[in-house]
Amino acid sequence: MLQYSRPSSFDFQHLNIRPERQVRPKRRKPLDSSSLCDSKVQKGDVDDKKRRRLQAKELAEARKKKRKKHYTLEQELASLWEKMRIRDIKKEDRSKHVSEALKKMKGKIPEIASSHVSSRVLQTCVKHCTQDERNALFAELRPHFISLVSNTYAVHLVTKMLDNASKEQLAEFISSLHGHVASLLRQMVGSLVIEHAYSLGSATQKQALLMELYSPELQLFKDLVTMKETRLVDVISKLQLQKSSVLRHMASVLQPILEKGILDHSIVHTALMEYLSVADESSAADVIQHLSGPGLVRVIHTKDGSRLGILCVKHGNAKERKKIIKGTKGHIDKIVHDRYGSMVLVCILSIVDDTKLISKIIIKELKGNLKELILDQNGRRPFLQLLHPNCPRYFSPDDLISLSLSIPSIRNKGESDTNPKDDEAIEEDTNGEGKTSNTSVHLNEGGKKDSFTRRQELLVHSGLAEKLIDACHEMAGELLRSKFGKEIIYEVAIGGADGILHPTLDDKLATLHEAIVSLAVQPKLDDAEEEHILEQFHSSRTIRKLVLDCPTFASALWENALKGKCATWVKGHSSKVINAFLETSDSKIKELAKEELQPFVDSGLLRLPVAGDSVKND
Structure with a gap:
């Protein structure tokens, strides 16, 4: 019989079992005398703990009352505020609470307006009070506006009052800012009020705010501000100001603003544009250097901000342009949907030679949201610029003026000095001796690459054109019927200006035509x-243009869709498509349709083009 012999020492490895880990009890820190007292209070004397808590609360209240002059009033106002800001409260009850709050604050409003709580109560009161109460509130605060606009909490009250102010009250407020515009613009808080007043003001009031930034004389003498001249060069000429003095003053005002990054305000954008119109080459280059980078994204949402962005792209050197493009990364979708921001992208696509960087950042993000952008009024602009650069059909005169702007002091030698048609363009800079400065250390505006080569690299080689054709093929009906999308599908279908899509993408274009x-x-x-594609307003005109400008498409349309069926389409909007076969300059297409369409011409349903008539593309 086999006997089991127990090992002398218990071998865990023999049984393939790990021993349980022995957990040592944590060593507790010795309790000090205060913690021992607290534990006694928690265990034994609950009432004593509550009493101490109440005493601490009363002591804190007493300290607040001593520190804050109107602490009790603020507590009462907060209670009223909770009642008046309820959504479903009756109008009469809210008016009652508002009137009660204003009565409690009367005579003390300037003192409590800077409080976090009271400023919120005042904002609600301004929104819901009567006009007489609002006028009384405005009158009480008027002597204290300058101090209030610099306060973190009171600034919101002031902007709320401006939103509800009458024309006379707004004029009074803007008048009270005289002499303080430049100093307030250098503050993060105060600049918000200046911008708000600037956006609400009339053209004359806007000019009054701007002119204080031009010269110290205009800050000291209020009568000089009331001028009709809007351009800085005109102001200098009218008042016979020293240009060097104006430049020094504007530099002292704008330099801190640029260094602090207060770049969001339209009044700052306008002031910078005026400064660049008279600045020398070195000063203008400094402004471009400050703006070129990620911060430019915050500038280009206004008209003058967009023009600043365009000038930075045109006159910036390669390093600055690279910073600008990298700064747009992650923001392209927001920029391209903006009316003014999209023009900066158009400028980048038209000028910058680094097509690899543009394709990596801008084109990549455009392709990611392609189907939405080609239907958007602003989003389609970069694509139209690549397909048909600077076309007056797609860009307004104001847009084309923006693209043609340049800074006078760093203008290229080869560029003409005057442009009589450009009323909005930056005026030419002249030195004190009357000589124009034409030299520039910056890159020339157009870059070194040929325009067609640049377009081809951005549109065809980047794969954007192929994506565009696929999107047009998939969304053909929607694009043709769209007010904005029709222009994209037209340009793509004809192969773009200068035949940029031919012959590389001819096969894909043929499938789009089909x-x-x-x-x-x-x-x-x-x-x-839905209306038929030949009868809908936008699509009928787009197809008409394709018949006139693309013989390949015209031939396919006639053979597959219209031949033998013209009687159905000779009335209404579709008649424009049929008539295009008689207006086309391509003799082969005209011969295809002439025999079938002649009876309709004889009956007066269609009209032959008269010699000398120009074909108008709708």
Whole structure:
């Protein structure tokens, strides 16, 4: 019989079992006398603990009352505020609470307006009080406006009052700012009020605020501010100011603003544009250097801010342009949807030679949201600029003026010095001796690459054109019917200006033409939810232009959709498409349709173009 022999020492490895870890009890820190007292209070004397807590609370209240002059009043106002700001409260009850609060604050409003609590109560009162109460409140605060606009909490009360102010009250407030505009613009808080007043003011009031930034004389003498001249060069000429003095003063005002990064305000953008119109080359280059970078994204949402961005792109050197492009990373979608910001992207695509960097940052983000952008009024602009640069059909005169701006003091030698048609352009700078400064240390505006080569690298080589064609193929019906999308599909379908998409993408363009023709082939139905593609207002005109400008498409449309069916389409908007076959300059397309369309011409339904008539593209 086998006998089990127990090992002399218990071998865990023999049984393949790990021994349990022995957990040592944590050593507790010795309790000091105060903690022992607290533990006794928690265990034994609960009432004593409550009494001590009440005593501490009363002591804190007493300290607050001693420190804050109107502490009790603020507590009462806070209680009223909770009642008056309820959404479903009756109008009469809210008016009652507002009137009660204003009565309690009367005579003390300037003192308590800087309080975190009281300023919120006052904002609600300004919003819901009667006009007489608002006038009384305005009159009490008027002598203290300058001190209030510099306070973190009172600034919100002032902006709320400006929103509800009458024309006379707004004029009084702007008048009270005289002599303080420059100093307040250098403050993060005060600049908010200046910008708010600037946005609400009339053209004359805006000019009054701006002119204080131009010269110390305009700060001291209020009568000089009331001028009709809007341009800085005109102000200097009218008042016979010394240009060097104006430049020194504006530099002293704008330099701290740039260094602190207070770049969001339109009044600052306008002041910088005026400064660049008279600044020398070195000063203008310093401004460009300060603006070129991620901070430029905060500038380009206004008209003058957009023009500043364009000038930075045009006159910045390679390093500064690279900073600008990198600064747009992650913000392209927001920029391209903005009316003014999109023009800065258009300028970058038109000028910057570093197409690899643009493709990596800007083109990549544009491709990610392509289908939405080609239907958007502003979002389509970069694509239209690549397909058909500076086309007056797609860009307003104001947009084209912005793209043609330059800084006079660092203008290129080859650029003409005057542009009589450009009323908005920055005026030419002249030195004290009357000589124009044309030299520049910065890169020339157009870059070194040929325009067509740059467009081809950004549009075709980057893969953007192929994405555009695919999107147009997929959304053909929607784009043709769209007020803004129709221009994208038209430019893509004809291959872009200068045939930039030919011959590389001819096969894909043929499939796009087939997609449009397949929509035109569909029968005309009276009870259809959407108008037929040949009868809808926008699509009929777009197809007409394609017939006139793209013989390949015109031939496919005639053979597959219109041949033998013209009687259906010779009335209404579709007649424009049929008539285009008679207006086209391509003799082969004209011969295709001439025989079938002649009877409609004889009956007066269609009209042959008269010699000398210019074909108008709608």
